[in-house]
Amino acid sequence: MKVIDEILESYPAKVMKNRKGHMLVKGEGCETGGCGKQKIDANSRTMPGVMTNRGCAYAGCKGVVLGPLKDMIHIVHGPIGCSYYAWGTRRNKGRINAGEQNFLNYAFSTDMQDSDVVFGGEKKLDQAIKEAVETFHPKAITISATCPVGLIGDDINAAAARAQKAYGIPVLAFSCEGYKGVSQSAGHHIANNKLMRDVIGKNPDANGEGFSINILGEYNIGGDGWEIGRILSKIGYKVMSIMTGDGTYEDLTGAHKAKLNIVQCHRSINYIAEMLEKKYGTPWLKVNFIGVEATMRTLRDMATYFGDAELTAKTEAVIKEEYESIQDDMADYKEMVNGKKACLFVGGSRSDHYQELLKDIGVSTILAGFEFAHRDDYEGRDIIPDIKIDADSRNIEELAVEKDEKNYKLYLTPEQYEELKTKIPLGNYEGLISLSENGTVIVDDLNHFETEKFINALKPDLFASGIKDKYMIQKMGVFSKQLHSYDYSGPYAGFKGAVNFARDIAMGITSPTWKLVTPPWKVVKPLTGTVAVGGDL
Amino acid sequence: MLELTPKEITERKGLVINPAKTCQPIGAMYAALGIKGCMPHSHGSQGCSSYHRMHLTRHFRDPIIGTTSSFTEGAAVFGGKSNLTDSIKNIFTIYNPDVIAINTTCLSETIGDDIPSIIAAAEKEIPEGKVVFHANTPSYVGSHITGFSNMVKSMVRTFTKAKATDNGKINVIPGFVNPGDMREIKTLLKTMSVPFVMFPDTSGVVDTAMTGKYEMFSKGGTTIDELKETGDSMATFALGKWASEEASNDIEKKAKVKSIVLKTPIGVKATDEFLMAVSEITGKAISPEIEEERGQLVDVLTDTHFHFHGKKVAIFGDPDIVVAMTEFCLSMGMKPVHVLTGTAGAAIEATLNEMLTEAGVKANVKAWGDLFTLHQWIKNEPVDLILGNTYGKFIAKAEDTPLVRIGFPVLDRSVHSYMPIVGYKGALRLVEMISGALLDRADRDAKDEDLELVM
Numbered sequence: 001m002k003v004i005d006e007i008l009e010s011y012p013a014k015v016m017k018n019r020k021g022h023m024l025v026k027g028e029g030c031e032t033g034g035c036g037k038q039k040i041d042a043n044s045r046t047m048p049g050v051m052t053n054r055g056c057a058y059a060g061c062k063g064v065v066l067g068p069l070k071d072m073i074h075i076v077h078g079p080i081g082c083s084y085y086a087w088g089t090r091r092n093k094g095r096i097n098a099g100e101q102n103f104l105n106y107a108f109s110t111d112m113q114d115s116d117v118v119f120g121g122e123k124k125l126d127q128a129i130k131e132a133v134e135t136f137h138p139k140a141i142t143i144s145a146t147c148p149v150g151l152i153g154d155d156i157n158a159a160a161a162r163a164q165k166a167y168g169i170p171v172l173a174f175s176c177e178g179y180k181g182v183s184q185s186a187g188h189h190i191a192n193n194k195l196m197r198d199v200i201g202k203n204p205d206a207n208g209e210g211f212s213i214n215i216l217g218e219y220n221i222g223g224d225g226w227e228i229g230r231i232l233s234k235i236g237y238k239v240m241s242i243m244t245g246d247g248t249y250e251d252l253t254g255a256h257k258a259k260l261n262i263v264q265c266h267r268s269i270n271y272i273a274e275m276l277e278k279k280y281g282t283p284w285l286k287v288n289f290i291g292v293e294a295t296m297r298t299l300r301d302m303a304t305y306f307g308d309a310e311l312t313a314k315t316e317a318v319i320k321e322e323y324e325s326i327q328d329d330m331a332d333y334k335e336m337v338n339g340k341k342a343c344l345f346v347g348g349s350r351s352d353h354y355q356e357l358l359k360d361i362g363v364s365t366i367l368a369g370f371e372f373a374h375r376d377d378y379e380g381r382d383i384i385p386d387i388k389i390d391a392d393s394r395n396i397e398e399l400a401v402e403k404d405e406k407n408y409k410l411y412l413t414p415e416q417y418e419e420l421k422t423k424i425p426l427g428n429y430e431g432l433i434s435l436s437e438n439g440t441v442i443v444d445d446l447n448h449f450e451t452e453k454f455i456n457a458l459k460p461d462l463f464a465s466g467i468k469d470k471y472m473i474q475k476m477g478v479f480s481k482q483l484h485s486y487d488y489s490g491p492y493a494g495f496k497g498a499v500n501f502a503r504d505i506a507m508g509i510t511s512p513t514w515k516l517v518t519p520p521w522k523v524v525k526p527l528t529g530t531v532a533v534g535g536d537l
Numbered sequence: 538m539l540e541l542t543p544k545e546i547t548e549r550k551g552l553v554i555n556p557a558k559t560c561q562p563i564g565a566m567y568a569a570l571g572i573k574g575c576m577p578h579s580h581g582s583q584g585c586s587s588y589h590r591m592h593l594t595r596h597f598r599d600p601i602i603g604t605t606s607s608f609t610e611g612a613a614v615f616g617g618k619s620n621l622t623d624s625i626k627n628i629f630t631i632y633n634p635d636v637i638a639i640n641t642t643c644l645s646e647t648i649g650d651d652i653p654s655i656i657a658a659a660e661k662e663i664p665e666g667k668v669v670f671h672a673n674t675p676s677y678v679g680s681h682i683t684g685f686s687n688m689v690k691s692m693v694r695t696f697t698k699a700k701a702t703d704n705g706k707i708n709v710i711p712g713f714v715n716p717g718d719m720r721e722i723k724t725l726l727k728t729m730s731v732p733f734v735m736f737p738d739t740s741g742v743v744d745t746a747m748t749g750k751y752e753m754f755s756k757g758g759t760t761i762d763e764l765k766e767t768g769d770s771m772a773t774f775a776l777g778k779w780a781s782e783e784a785s786n787d788i789e790k791k792a793k794v795k796s797i798v799l800k801t802p803i804g805v806k807a808t809d810e811f812l813m814a815v816s817e818i819t820g821k822a823i824s825p826e827i828e829e830e831r832g833q834l835v836d837v838l839t840d841t842h843f844h845f846h847g848k849k850v851a852i853f854g855d856p857d858i859v860v861a862m863t864e865f866c867l868s869m870g871m872k873p874v875h876v877l878t879g880t881a882g883a884a885i886e887a888t889l890n891e892m893l894t895e896a897g898v899k900a901n902v903k904a905w906g907d908l909f910t911l912h913q914w915i916k917n918e919p920v921d922l923i924l925g926n927t928y929g930k931f932i933a934k935a936e937d938t939p940l941v942r943i944g945f946p947v948l949d950r951s952v953h954s955y956m957p958i959v960g961y962k963g964a965l966r967l968v969e970m971i972s973g974a975l976l977d978r979a980d981r982d983a984k985d986e987d988l989e990l991v992m
Contacts, residue, residue: 012630014623046583048607049624050631056584079643079676080553080879081560085588087928105539105931106909111553112677117647127551135549136541147582147644148677151613178582179613179644392609448602449631452751468590472600475751517749 001025001441003457007450015047022445027438037383038433042444043374045182045392051448053345053371053468058082060187060372061176062144064268065195068092068219068244069252071101073138075108077125077156078146082178083109091485092219093226094246101138108132112148122154129163129171140170140249150177170249172198182392183372183445185267185348192271193399195243199252200276201407206254211306212238214258216273216284217265217349220245222490227497228264228289235299235318236311243269256280256404259411260305262287262298266429267348267373271399277427279401281408283417286425289493291356292323292330301424305412322495330360333502337509338362340461343454345446345469346483348373352432354464354483357492361502366458368436369443371466378442380431448472461509477517479508538935542909544916554909555928557853558879560676561684563589564713564780565640566603568688571737573758574635576628577603580621580650580671581642596946597716597743597954602753604628608644617650618658625669626662634754636761639671640688646675668761670695680880681945682779682855685713689784692736693791696764700792704769706732707819708794710785712777712801712857713945714959716740716757721957722776722802725812729821734763734770744955768792772818776811776959777801777857778888779880801857802959803967804865805834830961837968838869844972844992846870849918853877853911853925854944856885856904862924862943863889865964867896869971871922874900875914881905908932922975939974943967 004023008016021041028038046052055063058076063086066074076083087107096102110128112121129141141163143156160173172194176187213232218225225245232239240258241251256276261284263273273284285305288294296319303315340363344351351368358365370377376384412420420426433442441458443450451469455476463473464481473480481487481504489504491497562579566589569577579586586605593601604627606612606620621639628637639652652671656663663669672691674684689710709726711719719740726733741757767773767788772795775785782798789796797814800807808831812823849872852862856878863873876889885904893900901914912932915923923929923940927948933940947953957963976992983989 010631012626015627015631045609046607047623047627048620049578049604049627050607051602051604052583052607053587054583054607055587056582058582059584059587075552079560080556080558080680081562081585081588081676083553084556084559085592087555089591101541103541106541107555109553109556110551111556112643114675114678117643117675117677124551129551131547131549131552135543135547135552147608147613147642148647151644151647177613178584179608179610182607182609183583391611395610466591467594468587468601471594471598472751475600475745475747475749477749517747 001028003453004441007453010449015050018047023441023443026433026436026440026442030438037379040375040378040433040442040444042370042378043182043185043372043393044390046445052445053447053466054183054445056178056184057176057180057187057190058144058146058178059086060184060268061174061191062086062142062187063090064184064219065188065191065244066142066144066174068094069247069249070094070096070104071138071248071250072140072142073103073108073132073136074142074144075110075125075128075132076144076146077110077121077149077154078112079148080109080111082146083107090219091221091488091490092245093223094220101136103138117148117152120152120154121149122159125154125156125159126162129159133167133169138169140172143171143173145173145175145177147178150175170198181396185372185374186393186396188268189271189396192269193397195252196272196275196399196401199249200272201253201256201280201404203253206240206257208240208257208259210238211236211308211311212240212258213260213262213302214240214255215242216261216263217269218242218245219265221484222486222492224289224491224493224497227491227494231295231299231318231322231494235314237302243272256282256407258282260285260302262302264289265347265349267370267377270429275399275401279404279408281410283412283426286429288353288356290350290353292326292360292495292498294353294356295494295498296323304424305420305426326495326499329499330502333499333506334361336506340509341366341458342462342464343367343458343460344483345369345371345443345451345465347371348377350483352435355436357498357501360498361505363462363505365436365440366460367441367443367454368432369446370432371445373432373444376429376431378432378444380434381429452476462505477514479511481505481508539912539931540935542912542916542935544913546910546913546917553907555931556879556907557877557911557928558680558682559592560643561674561679561681561687562640562642562676563592564681564684564686565638565672565674565688567593567713567739568685568692568737569638569640570601570742571739571758572636572638572692572764573760574754575758576632576634576637578605578624578628578637578639579603579642580606580617580639580652581644582608585642592946593743595948598951599743599745600751601743606645613644613648616648617645618655621650621652621655622659622662625656625659629662629664629667632753635667637669638688639669640674640684641671642674643676646673668695682713682857682880685780686783689737689781690787692764693767693784693787696761696767697788697791698765698768700768700794702769703771704766706734706766706770707815708767708770708773708785708788709733709735710773710775710781711735711738712780713855714801715954715957716742716744717954717956718959718963721960721963725827725960726815728824728826729812729815731815731819731821734767735759736764736767768794770794772797774799774811774815779856779882779885800864801861803858803861804868804964805831805838805961806864806868807861808960808964827961834961834965834968837965841968841972842870844975847872848921848975849874850922850924851875851911851915851920853908853929856880856882858944860885860888864892865967866924867892867898872898874898874918874920875911876900877903877906877911879906922971939978941970941974
């Protein structure tokens with residue numbers, strides 16, 4: 001593709017060499033046959049000086065995975081900024097019942113000073129934990145490390161152990177220093193490991209009877225998890241825990257009793273899904289609640305897994321009722337934006353998920369990319385054995401779990417499992433490339449420069465990304481939708497969410513303000529009275 | 538909302554809860570954006586740059602650029618030299634700025650990267666006529682205001698030359714304020730026909746117009762040539778001691794340009810002082826238009842004094858804004874009973890206490906405080922109004938108290954960055970916001986029979 005060549009030619013040699021492998025056009029070369037499976041570079045270092053959207057391991061660990069656990073105090077050990085920026089900025093909503101504790105509107109930091117960097121900050125951390133316990137009496141505490149902590153050698157694990165002993169509550173330490181890995185993805189992994197090792201399974205008395213499930217990789221941004229929960233409860237599912245949106249420490253401890261784990265965001269939480277299966281025998285199912293068709297398929301896949309006639313009937317009844325309740329609105333919005341083209345650059349799963357919802361309203365995706373995904377998120381899980389672990393990822397612990405003989409339970413026989421695998425994405429994710437249409441540009445770790453180039457070349461009607469791109473894109477006259485924060489709207493998941501999304505997209509694309517951009521005195525008047533309007537000449 | 542916050546206050550030494558500040562680099566980055574054609578570069582982990590850009594973008598609702606050295610574990614162990622060298626090369630090739638302003642982070646400071654020597658060694662990567670300079674901004678010292686101050690100091694260190702001639706201008710360092718404030722200060726000076734160099738100047742950079750075309754480097758910002766002639770000016774006006782004083786004093790040391798440190802010109806008194814000082818130094822009269830604006834402001838203040846007089850207010854935010862805001866509130870007859878900043882400094886508390894004592898207002902004052910403390914104070918002594926940034930909304934909701942948003946950051950309302958709070962015009966806007974909030978509240982609370990049509 002010409003624009004890709006142009007982009008690469010603008011780069012210094014090293015950057016060009018690096019970026020080349022991060023872009024491809026789906027199906028390019030395939031029309032002549034034998035293109036084989038397309039490969040992409042991912043989860044590798046961003047070249048220094050390139051304006052990336054990526055964050056750090058801390059952001060992935062504390063910001064994404066731990067932050068939503070509302071009944072825990074999350075102490076950030078480090079200078080103030082890291083705690084400050086992860087305070088209320090991700091829209092992971094949470095609500096509580098009377099008597100429960102909700103710390104979502106609080107930010108806790110040791111506010112490390114230069115003397116702490118010079119002489120060590122462990123004492124201050126001890127003191128901070130003490131004050132947190134004495135002031136709030138929380139159920140559990142996490143400690144997240146920031147860059148200087150690892151460098152000066154503060155032993156947060158030792159501090160956690162001391163506190164756990166002194167106060168008799170779980171205190172979990174996460175070594176998620178910002179320089180670890182190559183993006184926030186490293187932090188997801190670090191958080192997953194610890195939750196698996198020290199939290200999940202701690203409540204042996206949890207009741208997993210009924211159609212019990214865990215929702216993994218759902219962070220309740222804008223209330224997505226609530227909409228998903230509403231639909232699932234209506235059908236008759238029992239949600240044991242949500243990891244981690246609107247989640248609690250308490251729920252996580254009993255999560256191992258569920259009969260099925262459904263995975264929404266594959267990238268951030270597939271580690272736990274895999275480990276739960278190995279340790280407890282619970283299979284996982286890749287789902288997508290973003291999109292009407294996607295939600296209906298997901299609900300049917302879940303019913304297929306449980307294979308219960310009554311559940312299946314209820315699933316169909318709920319689908320019918322919900323679909324009927326939104327189809328008029330969806331049709332109206334579709335009429336407003338049908339045929340428009342979108343670019344998606346977000347997350348480690350959303351650029352896949354939102355293609356389905358956009359398709360529901362007639363919007364096609366012409367570019368899709370992930371910010372911090374790995375190759376399997378693009379190419380599918382079957383390439384995992386081929387992924388070479390580089391120096392940056394090698395230092396992130398690969399937690400090895402073993403079968404828990406006492407709690408290991410198979411809901412399906414191995415034969416049933418194999419049979420179901422051919423029908424539903426059980427333990428499998430096919431990845432973005434296979435889910436995208438031919439001709440779609442796939443770009444990993446898209447940067448500011450490339451965004452501008454692609455907009456000029458592809459001329460999308462909508463560019464969904466994050467806050468750092470949003471206004472640059474809009475300055476170019478293209479509507480930009482934030483798909484991290486939903487521009488403070490939502491939920492976008494499930495049936496009701498689909499309508500919200502369709503409304504917001506239609507609103508954004510058709511906002512009358514776009515027509516005001518060029519001052520009337522700058523509009524060039526046609527030379528003659530006849531103006532060609534559209535159509536073929 | 539915030540129902541876990543106890544009324545009883547206990548001393549904390551280790552734990553900050555709900556901070557009233559953030560760390561240095563974002564301030565440095567904001568200052569750097571005020572140089573024309575400048576790419577702010579964060580020498581640290583990607584997360585720092587990402588968080589700072591996110592936050593500034595949310596406040597200004599405009600594109601905020603910035604690059605990062607993208608540290609990995611290897612760089613953290615072996616030093617960031619090659620990352621920074623590659624960054625410089627890549628930034629000039631891909632984005633082609635005139636200047637790169639590097640700020641450090643807690644990571645690069647802790648490992649002790651020597652930035653000047655890395656820049657010097659990267660000389661061949663810096664195109665002719667382009668500049669790379671840096672500020673040390675360790676995140677574990679001070680706050681974002683310290684970072685702003687340090688970057689401005691670095692501008693002086695890098696660009697200001699010894700006095701060569703007298704250019705008849707004044708230097709103005711506006712402090713960590715919005716572009717709307719910078720524009721208002723410039724308007725006042727233009728009205729007085731005073732030639733000036735304002736630096737940093739983010740107007741035209743973070744409040745750009747929609748044209749259908751994106752320009753990475755917009756027309757706004759202080760040029761390098763302007764920065765170079767700051768040593769030839771008559772005087773430097775440092776508006777806001779904590780954001781601007783040190784750089785101003787450095788110009789005085791370097792080029793014998795008189796350093797005049799004033800409050801951020803918020804409210805009548807601080808604006809009077811600024812204009813009179815400018816007039817005195819330049820010999821230019823305060824113009825009749827400005828005097829008229831002042832008269833209008835005082836007219837409104839007097840006519841509507843009963844809207845705000847005697848109301849208890851909690852003020853929090855950055856020291857320069859808080860100090861000036863406290864002075865303005867006192868001059869309006871309001872009672873600032875809780876005043877708090879996140880930036881440590883004995884001088885902040887001394888300045889505030891002096892003002893409050895003189896006005897006979899007994900108040901809680903804390904420079905290095907957090908919003909948890911502020912909330913506890915308010916629980917113990919309720920207020921009629923909270924003045925501060927968006928983070929005050931949790932307390933405002935918990936205590937059902939109106940909040941007027943001023944300072945940085947304002948993440949949940951728009952337009953604020955385009956409009957001034959400085960100068961007489963800015964003060965008039967503040968009066969409108971403060972009175973409006975108090976009167977909206979009175980209307981909301983009024984019984985039907987007490988709802989006033991005219992107030």
